[in-house]
Amino acid sequence: MRSRITRLSCRVAAVLVAGGTALVEVAIPAVAQPDNGVATVVRACTPGDYPPYSIGDGAGGYRGVDIELARGFAAALGRPIEFVPVTWATLKTDFVERNCDIAVGGISDQASRHAFADFSITYGTDGKAPITRRSNGAAYSSIEEINRPGVRVIANRGGTNEEFARTNFPQAQLTLWPDNLTIFGEIEQGRADVFVTDAVEGRYRVRQHPDLQVLHPETPYDSFGKVLLVRKNDLVVATALNAYLATQLATGSVDRLFDQWIGPTASAG
Structure with a gap:
C-alpha cells in the first residue's frame, strides 16, 4: 500500500537561464518520508522500446532521454525509482493497475x-516521418505516395503510429507488428516498404540500420508535444514534476540529452 503523505516541504532550485542574466527560482515540492522513515519509491511505467526516449538494455534496466529525466526527478525528490515495464497497447490499463x-x-x-x-x-x-530502405530513394516521401494499393505499411501495435497509419493509409496494405524493436528488420529484409514513426526516433534508428533512411525528419507530417504522464489528480507529484522539467529546459539539460542520442556527434545507443 502506498504511504500517506504527511507533510510537504519545498526545495528551491536556483538556475541561471542559459545566455542571460536572469535568475530563475523554481520551487520543487518534495514528498515527505513516510512514518517508517523509508523513502517511497517513484514508480515509472515505460514501454522501453522507443529510443532515444526509452529503451531496455536487455538486463532489466533502461536508458534514454526520458529515463534520465525520470531518474533526475526522483533524485530531486530524494526518492528511489523503479521502472515498471508496460506496452503501448496496455498503457491505459497498466498505468493505473x-x-x-x-x-x-x-x-x-x-x-x-x-x-x-x-x-x-x-x-x-516531434512529428511523424517515414522510414524506408535507402534503395527506395524518395519513393515514399508523401502521404499520397504511401496511401496506395500494394504499398506495404508496417506499424507497431497500440500507439500513435498505428493510429496514424490507420487514419492516413487506408488504401495501403497495413501490417501491425507486436513491438517497436524488431520492426525495422522487417523493412531491411524487404518484407515491408515503409514505417511512419516519430522523426526523433527515426533519426536515432538509422544510425543502427545504415540500409534505412528517415525522410524529411526536419519537416514531419505533423507536430505534437512530448510529455510525461502523471497519476490523475496527484497535484503534489504533478507540481514537483513540472518544476523539475522547467529547470531542465531552462538550463539546456534536455537539449544536451537529445544531443547525446541524435546530435551531430551522438554517441549514445
Missing part, C-alpha cells in the same frame, strides 16, 4: 490519454 506515479518513454500529448492520466508540461516536440 500497476500503481505508477508517472509514465515515460516518448509519450505524445494524445487527448485520449487524459482519460487515465494527467500530463506534465511539454518538454519537446
Whole structure:
C-alpha cells in the first residue's frame, strides 16, 4: 500500500537561464518520508522500446532521454525509482493497475490519454516521418505516395503510429507488428516498404540500420508535444514534476540529452 503523505516541504532550485542574466527560482515540492522513515519509491511505467526516449538494455534496466529525466526527478525528490515495464497497447490499463506515479518513454500529448492520466508540461516536440530502405530513394516521401494499393505499411501495435497509419493509409496494405524493436528488420529484409514513426526516433534508428533512411525528419507530417504522464489528480507529484522539467529546459539539460542520442556527434545507443 502506498504511504500517506504527511507533510510537504519545498526545495528551491536556483538556475541561471542559459545566455542571460536572469535568475530563475523554481520551487520543487518534495514528498515527505513516510512514518517508517523509508523513502517511497517513484514508480515509472515505460514501454522501453522507443529510443532515444526509452529503451531496455536487455538486463532489466533502461536508458534514454526520458529515463534520465525520470531518474533526475526522483533524485530531486530524494526518492528511489523503479521502472515498471508496460506496452503501448496496455498503457491505459497498466498505468493505473500497476500503481505508477508517472509514465515515460516518448509519450505524445494524445487527448485520449487524459482519460487515465494527467500530463506534465511539454518538454519537446516531434512529428511523424517515414522510414524506408535507402534503395527506395524518395519513393515514399508523401502521404499520397504511401496511401496506395500494394504499398506495404508496417506499424507497431497500440500507439500513435498505428493510429496514424490507420487514419492516413487506408488504401495501403497495413501490417501491425507486436513491438517497436524488431520492426525495422522487417523493412531491411524487404518484407515491408515503409514505417511512419516519430522523426526523433527515426533519426536515432538509422544510425543502427545504415540500409534505412528517415525522410524529411526536419519537416514531419505533423507536430505534437512530448510529455510525461502523471497519476490523475496527484497535484503534489504533478507540481514537483513540472518544476523539475522547467529547470531542465531552462538550463539546456534536455537539449544536451537529445544531443547525446541524435546530435551531430551522438554517441549514445
